Amino acid sequence: MRLRSGVFAASCLLVEALGVALFLRGFFPVAVRSLPRREARGDPPAEPAPPGPVVDRCQQYLLAVAKSLKHHLSRLCRVHFSVVLLHFPYPVQPSYPYSNGMVSNWTKIPPPLFKKVVLVLIDALRDDFVFGSKGKQFMPYTTQVVEKGTSYSFIAEAKPPTVTMPRIKALMTGSIPGFIDVIVNLNSPALLDDNLIWQAKTTGKRIIFYGDDTWVKLFPKHFVEHDGTTSFFVSDFTEVDDNVTRHLDRVLKREDWDLLILHYLGLDHIGHMTGPNSPLVGPKLREMDNILKKIHISLLSKEEASLPNLLVVCGDHGMSETGSHGGSSEGEVHTPLLFISSAFEKRSGPLTPPGLVQQTDLASTLAVGLGLPISRNSVGNLILPVVGGKTMREQLRFVHLNGFQLSRLLQENTPAYEKDPGYEHFKIAEKSHGNWIKLYLEGNNSEILLNLGKKVLKQYLEALKTLSSSLSKQVAQYDMYSMMVGTVIIMEVLLLLLLSIPKALSSQAEFEVPLSPPLFSLLFYLMCLMLCAVHVIVCTSAESLCYFCSMSWLTAVGVMMLISALMCGILSAIAKIFENFRLPLKNLVVSSSSWSEIDVLILAGTIGHVLSLGASSFIEEEHQTWYFLINTLCLVLCQELCRNNFLLKEWEPHHSTTMKQNFDSVGEASECKNIDIPAAGNSKLSKATSSAEFIKGSDKWISLASPWIILICCRLLRSLNQTGVQWAHRSDFGHWLTSSEHKSELSFLAAISLLMILFLVQRRCSLVSKIAMALGLLGVYSYRAAIGNVIFPWQHDSKDISKGITEARFVYVFVLGIVFTGTKDLLKSQVISADSSVKSTGLWEVYSGLVLLAALLFRPHNLPVLVFCLLIQTMMTKYIWRPLKCDAAQITVMHYWFGQAFFYFQGNSNGIATVDISAGFVGLESYVEIPAIFLTAFATYTGPLLWAIHLLCYLSSEVNRNSAAVGHGCFCYAVLRSVPVAIYIVLVTGLRYHLFIWSVFSPKLLYEGVHVFITAAVCLFFMAMDQKHSQKV
């Protein structure tokens, strides 16, 4: 069977996308947790027993035997037996009768410490908004309570990803949610783990909630009263909060609730739109301060003699210097945590800076405060000062319960838990606790007892800290089997692509796929059988849950057959290469002199970039790599142009022949070896004449200047969006433009940019599309004006801001219209086989439709990115590629590099925080999943996508080019994407226990994964456009 390069590349990428999906599923598994909550209602442990003389060695031995038996049994059949065993009384501390008849019979959960609890969560509340100068200025009441009132204040550290939903989960379960929560952030299913809200509801507490409707989705039917507000319209600063506050007066007067949760979103929205230093932040903080004052006074006024009330103020995450969140910068992870209650002692003495705690600590602390069991998956520690007013016995009881819960979680997740230092500490502390109880029960109530208690408390706290740190490390486990299968598929595809380079880039651009030589079919069946056997063994012996094993047998066998087939393909390709080596020697004539500077740069650049992916700083600052590469590329092109203009005249015939010899060259597995220089003999002639023509014109000087103009464009773009991590906080031109006092400048720039886009795009469109484009771009401007980003010249005072739905839909109509016209032309050229100009117009129209869509989705300050993108493409096409006669492979690589650079020029980075989710809501009344995901993905990958489509436009519009050019382009594009993905996946597997795995490597993995899916789609489009070639051959 013969396959064309385009078809081959597209199918390879589809298979690769499958492998990537499997790998991602294994890499981001559901976190390993404790048993489901329904089975987990074991009794709380009793207080540690005082060591009595009755406890002799014999009993200790029996206990040890029982424990080891339980351990082995549960390892054997983890799921079924451990459920049963957990219902056994825990064998370590039964309450022994004490010698003088006294028994510690405190086996119940301690009663609640607070009557009512109000939890105020202010989204994106950064620590310096409360404790810094902003807090002093805008939150006077809170500052006064923090400094002189009855309160405890802390800085709570949130773990990345600092995104709302995982943070709410962490606050309420005390566990560390996996990274996968970022992806499902937009579509939150109900929380099934044991959590504070569920515990409170089961013990009959009445909970009221107002605010972000993520809570209502996470805890359906848990609230006796709720009013959820959607958080997706980030341009709304007031309504989201008024929606919460309007209930407040009524609820505070009532007595029929125990827990009130308020989640304020306005501050987060202000951060997203204008950043942490915007003038809007101050008034918002003042509003929050007044609300806190109101709640606090109301709680104080209703306090009775029985129990005090508690007010908790916290943030789910902070915000970065640009106002977004998701990453791990200090501003994003540090949030304030305040406990305010009349139960605490009044603050006095010099002001101490707030201590650092973990965000997960809140769940255990609130559980103790409300008299509930601590959630089973919680890795948090009790914040001791909050219970500091209680007696020593009670305090010890609380920390013991916390330690018991942590050590049980450790037992369920690690086989070797007994060797864990935290577990050892806990056992020691438990023993001294028992001794303390003995003294206590004897009626010893002196100073000594208190001091001894303090010592025990300290031991406990140390144990808690060690336990939770070793648990936090273990919470995430990788599904290695799925990862391995995915990696094998990806590596096989990569090998196959690399081995087929010489054939795929030959002038025919197609090759033989050996389907059924008998040897390979035998090998194929053998491998299938072997792999299936391995699958059965792995899946029956695996201890933990594995995604690939949970798939149906048929799918698994299908995947195994795929792997075997790919393996056979690789082997046959290798065999063929050896055959070619042994056959005639003519191929060895290929000389290395045919490598131009561009080829060397392309190869070195690709290898260098791939190698740089192993270092976290290179990933954080990946934009620097790409900027460097395209700048170097411009310099090399400049040199090449000089040579072409001044020196090459006499060299040319020679140059051309060496290039020609390269056809069908076998050898170097570099993605740049390749040729589609016009095949026939007249090419030399045409080239010479065109070159002569070219040199005559004044175009020569424009051509010589164009690399320098491109360099200047790149420099300007660089200063537009500061990206990466290290220098992301530095002010850039984009910030200057978006600040509220420069609105008129921004409007001017946006208008100019839109005009430029129209000018650059229209020249190759049909008349209808031209008009549609102009109207569409006008619609883009009025959309931005409607949502308040830019102003019309006649509009002086800022009028009321709308969501701009009508305007955005107006633009969508034109986008669809232009794309439709383009598709119609394409179909016409495909079916009726009209001349190629119809086809290239059609392609260009599809391209311009995408440009219009990008103009709508881009923030107004990013519109120059689009202009420069079009400008550079035009210059490259006219003045560089055409005169230099670059081959399809070189042009593809250049397109790919510029696409990558534009990915960063538009403000993206390898962190989750820079994804502009507001793009997913342009023109939508409410959140609709599929369009939102599509629009966000398009807005994020606009740069690479536009360059890829431009590549297709360019390659198919060049008439004098070999008809295989599109196939070559598609193939090179596939190779360029596969190399970094395959290597990165191997690297990330090796670095999976790296300190920065969550903050740096995982987001990058997600970006790479999504990019593979997009490239696969682009390659399919290429393949569809490659039809003409097949008809000709």
Ligand SMILES: [Zn+2]
């Ligand atoms: Zn948030």
Ligand SMILES: [Zn+2]
């Ligand atoms: Zn946010």
